[in-house]
Amino acid sequence: MTFQDLELIEPLQKAIKLKGYTHPTPIQEQAIPILLNKHDLLGCAQTGTGKTAAFALPILQQVFLNKQQHNKYRKIKALVLTPTRELAIQISENFTEYGKFTGLKNSVIFGGVKQGAQTQELKRGVDILIATPGRLLDLMGQGFISLKDIEYFVLDEADHMLDMGFIHDIKKIVKKLPVDRQSLFFSATMPPEIIDLSKEIVGNPKRITIKPEQATAEKVEQAVFFVEKANKTKLLLHLLESNEPQSTLVFSRTKHGADKIVKFLAKSSIKAEAIHGNKSQGARQRALGNFKNSDTFVLVATDIAARGIDVDDLALVVNYDLPNIPETYVHRIGRTGRAKASGIALSFCATDERPFLRDIQKLINQTIEVVDHPFKEDGATNPTEKPVHTAHKPSKNARKKTARRKNDSFKRFPKNN
Known part of the structure; x- marks a missing residue:
């Protein structure tokens, strides 16, 4: 039709x-x-x-x-x-x-x-x-x-x-x-x-x-990074610095958290702006306008303030904090999967957020790929997967191939392919 x-x-x-x-x-x-x-x-x-x-x-x-x-x-x-x-x-x-x-x-x-x-x-x-x-x-x-x-x-x-x-x-x-x-x-x-x-x-x-849960989740490439809360800002900075500037929407659970992320990035000369309920209407509109016009490449938002963000060709959504309501995750990643478009969504998952990840994967009926990174939480595995036990230690060459594959996977997600 x-x-x-x-x-x-x-x-x-x-x-x-x-x-x-x-x-x-x-x-x-x-x-x-x-x-x-x-x-x-x-x-x-x-x-x-x-x-x-x-x-x-x-x-x-x-x-x-x-x-x-x-x-x-x-x-x-x-x-x-x-x-x-x-x-x-x-x-x-x-x-x-x-x-x-x-x-x-x-x-x-x-x-x-x-x-x-x-x-x-x-x-x-x-x-x-x-x-x-x-x-x-x-x-x-x-x-x-x-x-x-x-x-x-x-x-x-x-x-x-x-x-x-x-x-x-x-x-x-x-x-x-x-x-x-x-x-x-x-x-x-x-x-x-x-x-x-x-x-x-x-x-x-x-x-x-x-039913956008399945449709949206299918067309958005997703990955999860297991990381402790103390290392989330370092991981975010690493992601942003590892790639050319691209429009990135970062979701924070709290207003204070959003402001904290912006201040941290500013110290590393990355211009970011926040929108949340404590910001004036003028400040929120300026921040959104700067983001839409590519004057600012990073916008940090809370869920309520993000309602109505409609940016063409949004490259990346980062769930700095995983939401405790699975449907909210679908709303978030839908920012980069508007109508029939595709997109990339990366999520940071701390130990206390594991139950949220399980609920999200159950809702979207998908197992989100786990990506290795320099700040990985020790012993992290996908909570929906059973641990895999090997009968022998991999060879040195096999370990090198695995490391290269994981590194390539890590680089693949931040890119706007």
Whole structure:
């Protein structure tokens, strides 16, 4: 199937062609016809699957056609609710690119910055609004935003909304929406609390489940380095210095840890920047902009702040700290496996992180290759493999061949082949 088969209007086809898109991803292929037929949708899908285009294109088409018919003053007809400002900005940029030939106007609002520029844009009229919950409720309370004309509502990244404590804000917002609307609900996972929330938002939806765990893991080349915590910074520096500069996204479990990594690299003349919840919006956007423009080759991020990072041709993802939730690992490595692209993901695993690695390998149904390195933890083996016992000591030549093979394997992963 191609985008030409999806019955999208000419202004959207023109924008898609300009973007270089020819074939839809699985979620786009399934979701777009459902949404153009005005059904509600419950989707289990994560970022990196092409989800934004899957809902943005149908919304743009329907708002455009309705506006052509009625030609009224701009009122907010579509609302996209998302957990973080980075993701909100990314979604807004996508709406702008896909809708550039429609004449429709979208706006993005989020907290952490002064509201003046956002309220001025709202006063000028907006067709599609992308928002984080807190700032949306704030501006609704001040009378800058009314949701009474909403015809299309998207709740994106629902599981992360709940993780960030937005459940009550979401329910307040949903109560203000018209009953007669098209609702779209997306979540990477579907635990019971998410299913309960979805029932409050969508009535009798069509369902789509995209399973990126296997697909993403298969197209991203992965390796694990067993290393004690004290040697992680040395190993990271070794990886970065062993290769030509390339875009590298490093995941830290904590904000303090992210800042610490940046300071360590700076001492070795490697420019890196961090993004996390303690950084101002301006600082986060500058850091992300520098990374996208290749002014900075290393970006260190926490999981929440990394939502919305969408960098073309990202060379490498490094899990400096392994996540304790297996699905988070898939989200992370998906940064370098966007849509149908491939990538490389390297993980550092300390002794106390072994259970996390076991859970990850169970989820993705793969045994991640262990790579030798100068800072290797003594006696490290893959926790999913049984130890191999040999009846005799290898010859000197055999040991040399093994050493060369391991060294070649180590060099192979950091390269962006």
